[in-house]
Structure formats: structure tokens, C-alpha cells
Amino acid sequence: LTRLLAATRSPIDAPIRAVALSSTTPTSLLGSHSTVAAAGLAGFGLGGSTGLLAGRGPKAALEALHRDGADALIAGRALAAVDQLAVVSSAAAPGDGGLGAKLADAAALLRADVGVEVVTVDSGGWDLHNELGTAGEGAMRSLLEGLATALHDFWTAMDGSPGGPIDVVVVSEFGRRVAENGSGGVDHGAANAMFVLGRSL
16 A cells, blocks of 8 residues: 555645554555554544643644744645544544444545545454354354445445545455364465455456
8 A cells, every 4th residue: 555655646635645543554554654543533633742842732832843944844734634634533423443433434534535545444353263153153254244234334424425436455464274273263374365345346
């Protein structure tokens, strides 16, 4: 994703083109200067300041630090982008941290049309070494049902969005063995799957 952002230009020259809805930036977005990582939209914004700039407010502090020279333009654009995202954030309800809530935040970001082109979300709990289950019941079926519901809700929320065509890619960060192990699960291996959802496919 970093290479994609580097090889293309923002249609509106947006300073923040990618948002990772997680506590850390994923590997696919490392090295991108136009990425922000946030656990969720609710409460997104600049934190407090300490030291010499204490009491001034984080925005005023940053503006004071970068008021002169080439940094002023960059800082100004970054702060404007934070303001735009904060407007989206103010309308967001605190989520439960689950996949559905994260995809709802992603939809809100993309519908706001503030220049965000890429949103990544993480979904844990798929490391099923034990008791994977069957096609009819079990842990894997429950996880897949949750994924399907979250994707359906996201796609419904994005219908007619101003941002144009949307493509969704679902991929695991590591592969699995195909053969079941002795405890009814599958261990780490080389096999993997990718799901792609989009109108142009």
C-alpha cells in the first residue's frame, strides 16, 4: 500500500491519504508519510502538550513550533487534515473495537470524502490451532459469519458514497497448513486465501 500511495497522486493533494484503524501502523503502510494510525474514530484528535509548551493546547503548540520556513506549509496542511478527520470523529459513536465497529469507522472516513484513499483494519482471533470446527458449526464458522456480516454492513453503508468505486481486500497476515492437526485445528504454514470485493471485478 505504501508503494501504491508513492506511485499515485492524491486527487485533491490530501496530506492524509491512508488511515490505519489500529493502535500501530501495519507493515503494508510503513514508510508512508501520509498515514495516520488511530484505534478508532471516536475521540480522534491531538493530545495534550507538556514541557515548555504546556498549557498552550496541542494545535497552538504545533503552530508555534512550525510557524516559519518550509515546515510551516507542511504543518499547516497536516493540522488542517487533523481538523477534517476530527469533524468525522465528532460524529462517530464509540465502538466495541470489533470488526463491525472498525468497518463502520472506515465507511464514515471514506464517505466524508476528505482525501482518505486507503483504510486498513485488523481482525484478531483467527489463529485456530485447536477445534477449528466444521462447515456447520464451530469457531471458524462463527468467525466467517461475523466477517460476512461486517462486510455486508460496510458495503451497504458505502453504497452511493461520493468517493467513487470501493475495493475491499481481505487477507491473512500469515498462512496455514492445509492438513488438520491432532487437536482439530490447523497450524501455521504456507497456504493462504484472499477475498476481494468490488463492483469492477
